[in-house]
């Protein structure tokens with residue numbers, strides 16, 4: 001297939017979608033020319049307790065920097081996701097849960113069920129002293145209790161901080177400390193591909209070294225494993241919710257009160273606690289979920305079955321497993337397991353089992369499945385599918401074509417949604433009834449989003465078909481509001497590189513048709529299987545090892561993961577740079593951060609290429625890791641050009 005393939009919108013889609021091409025143009029223009037009017041109307045999709053009169057109060061400039069939306073209004077997002085649907089949709093499935101093991105019992109929670117669970121658990125939180133404005137750490141696998149815990153926090157105005165259940169005790173402890181939560185919600189164990197993840201044991205370990213203020217751990221009994229419980233600190237979820245009332249009135253929450261914190265990796269320092277607030281985020285998730293996936297009930301009033309395969313530990317799980325679909329009264333499928341268990345057909349079996357109409361996943365999973373051949377796909381029906389989504393990293397045209405032709409049988413538009421933890425929801429994406437598709441392009445901006453490209457060095461705006469650093473020129477309601485505990489770092493990280501603009505960290509190309517093509521991170525963040533990893537984080541973990549003097553980490557191309565982790569390590573004098581040590585370092589990083597940070601290559605390096613002022617020249621390290629060594633560029637500014645020869649001679653994959 002050529003690079004310039006274009007897939008026009010089918011007439012069926014154009015005629016039936018919520019947004020067709022003309023509507024897109026009209027709404028987009030209005031959203032930019034009259035943001036106040038546009039968002040005043042769009043925000044009516046939520047039920048407000050006290051209606052807002054103020055709409056947009058935002059500035060990216062240093063003098064009057066600030067971001068607030070709908071700030072004199074009040075609402076409750078849990079009530080928007082639950083209570084308001086009960087009268088007409090109480091018996092409609094809100095969450096369909098598919099377990100890791102396909103022979104285990106699934107669970108279907110109607111809106112009535114979910115509402116009751118959330119009210120009960122909100123009362124448990126209150127009984128344990130959690131009050132409005134506090135933080136609650138959630139370290140749970142993909143089970144319905146995760147959504148219950150999130151919505152219970154939202155109900156009482158506590159901010160949740162979810163830590164992905166694949167993170168190590170060390171990483172968990174750091175995140176609990178940073179947001180100073182006194183309560184942790186976890187499970188006895190998680191299950192993924194038949195493997196047990198010792199979540200409660202991880203929490204115990206985290207609390208040994210960190211987070212000494214945690215006074216309560218609430219434990220979901222999931223696998224039934226025999227785990228130690230600390231009588232003074234730990235309680236079982238099922239016992240706690242059975243003891244309390246099922247009635248809990250939603251708190252009145254200001255639009256700008258925190259909804260959650262989610263830690264994400266940046267180019268420097270520790271992971272940042274990205275802070276999202278209630279009103280704008282709620283509007284953004286609901287709106288984008290509806291328009292991007294063309295999500296609405298069938299003609300007979302029944303729900304489309306929608307499945308976002310992301311983990312709730314990432315922002316995609318927050319916005320598109322929980323808040324977006326539930327705010328819209330939808331049916332959200334939640335899957336505990338992995339794509340290759342019990343075999344490579346699992347995704348497609350689930351789609352057939354529940355007649356999934358909308359499926360949303362990451363390119364890394366698609367590439368891994370594509371490798372195994374079409375047979376695993378074609379032996380299933382998938383006739384129910386209508387829309388396919390992609391998220392987390394650039395989707396290479398080859399994987400796109402496979403998704404489109406083999407999985408979707410040329411019938412389903414692919415929405416390649418570009419966005420970030422920081423943006424709350426979709427920013428650049430096709431809409432199924434409005435946008436002609438180009439494989440590999442996230443295409444055009446969502447309403448209210450003004451992307452632009454700047455010259456990375458000069459910071460000047462670039463016009464027309466060109467390539468540059470991707471910035472956003474003005475605020476949108478779903479934008480993050482701060483870094484928890486460090487508002488100054490928020491400004492510095494995102495608004496100081498190119499003054500007056502939000503800098504995304506991504507590089508991007510814009511073509512003649514105004515389509516955006518994300519090329520990947522241009523900062524020191526690498527994207528491993530769609531998960532963000534700061535090179536600085538992996539380096540800090542490595543240098544904690546007693547035998548490591550210095551480390552530098554860069555990304556390398558990887559067929560399935562998109563990017564892999566390439567670590568250059570200088571050991572302390574007298575160390576034997578053995579394969580055994582190499583393996584030990586890999587295990588060390590897994591223990592410090594978690595399996596997603598597993599280095600793919602460890603190269604021992606007696607010296608790292610540095611400038612005379614001592615700065616590591618990552619450009620050179622990246623080229624070597626990419627095996628692009630014919631063109632190392634100017635090495636004359638190096639303090640010791642000889643180190644490069646050594647690096648080249650000792651490449652593990654040379």
Ligand code: 6R9
Pocket residue numbers: 264314315316390391392393394395416417418419420421422442504505506518520521527530531532
């Ligand atoms: C939602 C999410 C954000 C980074 C982002 C970019 C990459 C996400 C993408 C994409 C190309 C897409 N990214 N979606 N790149 N096309 N459709 O993934 O958030 O974990 O914060 O990562 O992921 O590099 O800057 P997050």
